[in-house]
Amino acid sequence: MVGARRGLSLSQLGLIENAAVLCLGGKIVAVGKTKDAFRDPWLKKNRKKVVEIDCRGRVVLPGFVDSHTHPVFTNPRLIDFEKRIAGASYEEIAEAGGGIRSSINGVRRASRAALTEKLLTAFRDMANHGTTTVEAKSGYGLDFASELKSLEAIRAAARRWPGTVVPTFLGAHTVPPEYRGRSQAYVDFVCSEMMPAVAKRKLARFSDVFCEHGAFSAHETEQVFRAAQQNELAMRAHVGQFAETRLEPLLRFNPASLDHMDYVNESDLPALAASGTVATLVPGANYFLGLSHYPNARQFIAAGVAIALATDYNPGSSPTLNMPMAMSLACTHMKMSPAEVIAAATINGAWALRIADQKGSIEPGKDADLAVFDVKDYREIPYWFGVNHCQLKILNGIADKPA
Numbered sequence: 001m002v003g004a005r006r007g008l009s010l011s012q013l014g015l016i017e018n019a020a021v022l023c024l025g026g027k028i029v030a031v032g033k034t035k036d037a038f039r040d041p042w043l044k045k046n047r048k049k050v051v052e053i054d055c056r057g058r059v060v061l062p063g064f065v066d067s068h069t070h071p072v073f074t075n076p077r078l079i080d081f082e083k084r085i086a087g088a089s090y091e092e093i094a095e096a097g098g099g100i101r102s103s104i105n106g107v108r109r110a111s112r113a114a115l116t117e118k119l120l121t122a123f124r125d126m127a128n129h130g131t132t133t134v135e136a137k138s139g140y141g142l143d144f145a146s147e148l149k150s151l152e153a154i155r156a157a158a159r160r161w162p163g164t165v166v167p168t169f170l171g172a173h174t175v176p177p178e179y180r181g182r183s184q185a186y187v188d189f190v191c192s193e194m195m196p197a198v199a200k201r202k203l204a205r206f207s208d209v210f211c212e213h214g215a216f217s218a219h220e221t222e223q224v225f226r227a228a229q230q231n232e233l234a235m236r237a238h239v240g241q242f243a244e245t246r247l248e249p250l251l252r253f254n255p256a257s258l259d260h261m262d263y264v265n266e267s268d269l270p271a272l273a274a275s276g277t278v279a280t281l282v283p284g285a286n287y288f289l290g291l292s293h294y295p296n297a298r299q300f301i302a303a304g305v306a307i308a309l310a311t312d313y314n315p316g317s318s319p320t321l322n323m324p325m326a327m328s329l330a331c332t333h334m335k336m337s338p339a340e341v342i343a344a345a346t347i348n349g350a351w352a353l354r355i356a357d358q359k360g361s362i363e364p365g366k367d368a369d370l371a372v373f374d375v376k377d378y379r380e381i382p383y384w385f386g387v388n389h390c391q392l393k394i395l396n397g398i399a400d401k402p403a
């Protein structure tokens, strides 16, 4: 492992034609040319014990690693959708009591069992589109009981799904209504009450925070980072979706990922490139909000920043769990090549979750997470936009045809 893909290495896929992958006990054991695999002495002796899946004429990729999702919600936000189409801004919808507020009410009222079923449906649908690892955030509960309930639902759904779920505590998503105008008091509550309870119950691997005007300041974000350090949670943050935040103070905490990054100060790029922090770009949100400005992926790549792609699956700004769609948007709107979007959606997503030793590429020793696409050329995956060509997926060694 040489670290996340940067610069030119982002486009080097290591494609093997006429290939075979041998998996055993949920792990990848060997990968190479099919004719070499058949010469393997172990395989020759044990051929009858092996289940063969014929992928002739198709493309086999590492399962996608969707490293940024908000799947714990109950309802689509259709009123917001119509209002935005009619010209209302994100802020206007929020001020009218729409937006995230309606998702908070939904999650607070829902039972843990109901949230678990919703999550399981989403995870299965993600897998149908080729995703085998997903990061799942809380963040629509925003009170003690509802945040814990959200994370418990993630854990319960993860146990019933053969793929891999990485849970994230996003208590600092927005200031909830009962703390309106008192964001500092809410951040104190997140850091001193909620986060220790989450860490004690081992309900999350990461702590996340939404650093933005109308959400939490850079100063408050640093406070959340410090609390995460104290509670031994790894860190990630939403940064620069609508306005620029200076990155250097945040990079001192060595976050695994800074996400969105639509507005970034160019002078922060060398420090970002020199760090172990991945920039996770989520063009589905730009598309759905009808924005003309997208993250400057080419500038990041040229500067040597490690970038990942994710769906940002959520009911307000990116209601899609379709990774190939996010990849297509990255090609057409961010000018990334088809090869680059595949690396960003697999191995760099794994780096963004700090699990690249197990996920994100087809290498011996890694988990057997594969996605088979009914296309002849990998470039067709982002090319046929909005269409799902994933025909079969292997999740931790378990083969599953789309439902």
Ligand SMILES: [Zn+2]
Pocket: 068, 070, 238, 312
């Ligand atoms: Zn997000």
